[in-house]
Amino acid sequence: MRVPGHSADHQWSQQHLSHYAEGDLPVRARRRLDRHALDCVDCERGLRAMRALRRVLAADGSRAVRAPAGILDRARAAAAGRQSR
């Protein structure tokens, strides 16, 4: 059986950090990345960074953004204007 070398595992792991963080990897693939990250500082750090990225983005999404007042009135006026042409 061919055992993937460190380099192949590393490249594969780097490409699948997001899949891992999303829970998109099948069990065997997840274990492969787990095993590799145990010995690879870059990939272990990459996994933490990917999780941090998703946290920061989600936190931004939880901030309330208000649509400008009158947005619908502008659309109504535009609709009326275009209809009357």
Added chain:
Amino acid sequence: MTPEPVTPAGPETEAELIEAAQAGDMDAFAELVMAHADRLFAVLLRMTGSYDEAGDLAQEVLLRAWRGIGGFRGGSSFFTWLYRIAMNEATRSRQRAARRPPSVPLGEPGTPGTSALDVPAPARDEPGPQAEQRELRDALARALASLRPADRAAIVLRDIEGLSTREAAEITGVSEAAFKSRLHQARLKVRAAVGDAALLGTS
């Protein structure tokens, strides 16, 4: 005996509002879209990085929705349908912007709420951790602005807005598998642009 109410009873359901809007009732349409206005604007803001542009696009989206509501058949939810119009408009706008001379769509430093990530204005002499957060958000905003619209849409819809993969795929008009692939690649690009040190607070 209790008299009959003279005002219409209770709020109408979305389906009723859609039906009324399709029959030409603009008030029903207004009620329908106002429930989604803030999130619609947020998505446009995150796609464009500009309050002014997002406002103009929101108006265009509402106009297109009003003109197209007759063709809405309920195969998807109204929310998904509206977002699809919004993403199409935002993508077109980004493509037009890409053909113009380059500009940084992040607003002036310190101008509240004009960055791609809607960051608040920093306080003067802000302490270290807050300054680091500010720098991280600015770096993320720049990274998002550098993505092509389809990649940016994937991050905005899934990671920032928190939609499901299924909803986000439907809005962007691709299969779930294609959407996921796009999302993963977009995240890798953002991670590379921002850097692990900044994301992990170790810079």
